[in-house]
Amino acid sequence: MKKRKVLATLMTTALVLSLAGCGGASKGESKSAESSDSSVANADKPLCWFNRQPSNSSTGELDMDALKFNDNTYYVGFDANQGAELQGQMVVDYIKANADKIDRNGDGVIGYVLAIGDIGHNDSIARTRGVRSALGTGVDANGEVDSTPAGTNVDGKAKVVQDATIEVDGKEYTVRELASQEMKNAAGATWDAATAGNAIGTWEASFGDQIDIVVSNNDGMGMSMFNAWAKDNEVPTFGYDANSDAVAAISEGYGGTISQHADVQAYLTLRVLRNALDGVDVDTGIGTADEAGNCLTEGEDYRYSEEERSYYALNVAVTADNYKDFTDSTKVYDKVSKQLDESKSPSKKVWLDIYNASDNFLSSTYQPLLQNYDDLLNLNVDYIGGDGQTESNITNRLGNPSEYDAFAINMVKTDNASSYTSLLK
Numbered sequence: 001m002k003k004r005k006v007l008a009t010l011m012t013t014a015l016v017l018s019l020a021g022c023g024g025a026s027k028g029e030s031k032s033a034e035s036s037d038s039s040v041a042n043a044d045k046p047l048c049w050f051n052r053q054p055s056n057s058s059t060g061e062l063d064m065d066a067l068k069f070n071d072n073t074y075y076v077g078f079d080a081n082q083g084a085e086l087q088g089q090m091v092v093d094y095i096k097a098n099a100d101k102i103d104r105n106g107d108g109v110i111g112y113v114l115a116i117g118d119i120g121h122n123d124s125i126a127r128t129r130g131v132r133s134a135l136g137t138g139v140d141a142n143g144e145v146d147s148t149p150a151g152t153n154v155d156g157k158a159k160v161v162q163d164a165t166i167e168v169d170g171k172e173y174t175v176r177e178l179a180s181q182e183m184k185n186a187a188g189a190t191w192d193a194a195t196a197g198n199a200i201g202t203w204e205a206s207f208g209d210q211i212d213i214v215v216s217n218n219d220g221m222g223m224s225m226f227n228a229w230a231k232d233n234e235v236p237t238f239g240y241d242a243n244s245d246a247v248a249a250i251s252e253g254y255g256g257t258i259s260q261h262a263d264v265q266a267y268l269t270l271r272v273l274r275n276a277l278d279g280v281d282v283d284t285g286i287g288t289a290d291e292a293g294n295c296l297t298e299g300e301d302y303r304y305s306e307e308e309r310s311y312y313a314l315n316v317a318v319t320a321d322n323y324k325d326f327t328d329s330t331k332v333y334d335k336v337s338k339q340l341d342e343s344k345s346p347s348k349k350v351w352l353d354i355y356n357a358s359d360n361f362l363s364s365t366y367q368p369l370l371q372n373y374d375d376l377l378n379l380n381v382d383y384i385g386g387d388g389q390t391e392s393n394i395t396n397r398l399g400n401p402s403e404y405d406a407f408a409i410n411m412v413k414t415d416n417a418s419s420y421t422s423l424l425k
């Protein structure tokens with residue numbers, strides 16, 4: 001009896017502490033939830049953009065009309081620049097730690113090839129810049145590192161990149177981007193893994209012995225190049241996303257990857273909708289614990305920009321040192337894994353699309369995570385898988401928006417937000 005009481009006290013203390021750690025106790029302001037409401041106009045329903053931030057694909061400028069479509073509109077993604085810097089640093093650290101064996105043909109040049117996902121996608125641009133600036137191969141273009149693909153640059157004469165030098169253990173090496181290209185297939189799908197697998201075949205046939213490192217804007221393309229060539233030739237390959245197959249490949253020579261904390265992003269994607277549907281503060285279960293005890297840590301798990309109406313998950317490098325902690329990319333994040341009470345957060349219907357059903361990251365990591373969280377958040381989600389090429393392939397399947405309480409949208413092209421919002425007006 002006594003023991004039980006002590007335990008109860010401890011638990012209460014722990015709960016209070018964990019709430020305090022989340023920036024204050026839950027405001028407990030959950031109004032009794034409105035049931036699926038046909039009186040709410042589609043234009044006023046909660047809307048979450050995710051993975052592709054509404055923005056101009058040439059300039060990167062945010063599309064604030066889309067981001068402020070209504071009072072309950074948000075974007076959920078991750079901090080592209082912070083992640084890109086980490087990826088670049090991971091490659092530099094690897095070179096420094098493995099200098100004795102990295103220059104495979106002993107020509108004094110550390111050569112790398114780079115797979116680019118989508119030249120008009122902010123994440124892809126940031127990753128290309130991050131790698132080039134960490135290695136010193138970037139050149140300035142209008143005050144930023146040029147992210148244009150170099151094509152083939154075996155002679156080091158390309159204009160969009162430059163040769164760099166790196167000193168390791170008293171020896172100086174040249175670092176050269178031997179080749180880079182956007183991995184887009186003939187039908188127009190970007191971040192295309194099969195195209196990357198073919199590209200490494202072409203590159204290795206003409207200058208294979210000069211390739212010391214393979215870098216990719218994501219793991220889908222990285223794994224394709226690793227499996228097609230780099231693994232057998234023991235060339236370290238660096239990707240991004242921490243998909244489960246890539247993390248497992250670290251034990252077989254894959255150099256490393258970056259976790260964009262998809263477990264935090266998938267939660268936030270649905271959580272902002274849930275909060276709007278419940279009429280509670282948007283921070284509930286995010287920076288402020290909800291009644292179930294779900295709460296993230298701002299500054300560690302994510303950051304929020306009020307001005308951009310955007311939540312950005314923070315990234316973590318995954319290398320041989322820590323990969324065992326990341327083997328299941330579809331596992332919900334412990335801090336936000338508690339079931340919501342259905343009497344306060346009743347079942348609601350959400351329309352959600354994945355722009356490309358065959359994108360490795362979205363289909364093998366992000367969607368399974370969403371499916372784990374939708375139950376915990378009492379959301380009944382219809383998942384629509386697009387073809388990765390045309391917006392209409394997806395928008396055609398939003399025939400009756402009035403059937404849904406909220407929307408989560410992943411566009412094919414970041415410029416195209418109005419193709420969706422026009423259906424809600």
Ligand code: BGC
Pocket residue numbers: 051052117123191217218219220240241359360361362
């Ligand atoms: C991911 C890529 C993915 C892309 C799709 C990025 O955030 O890192 O793997 O292909 O999103 O939009």
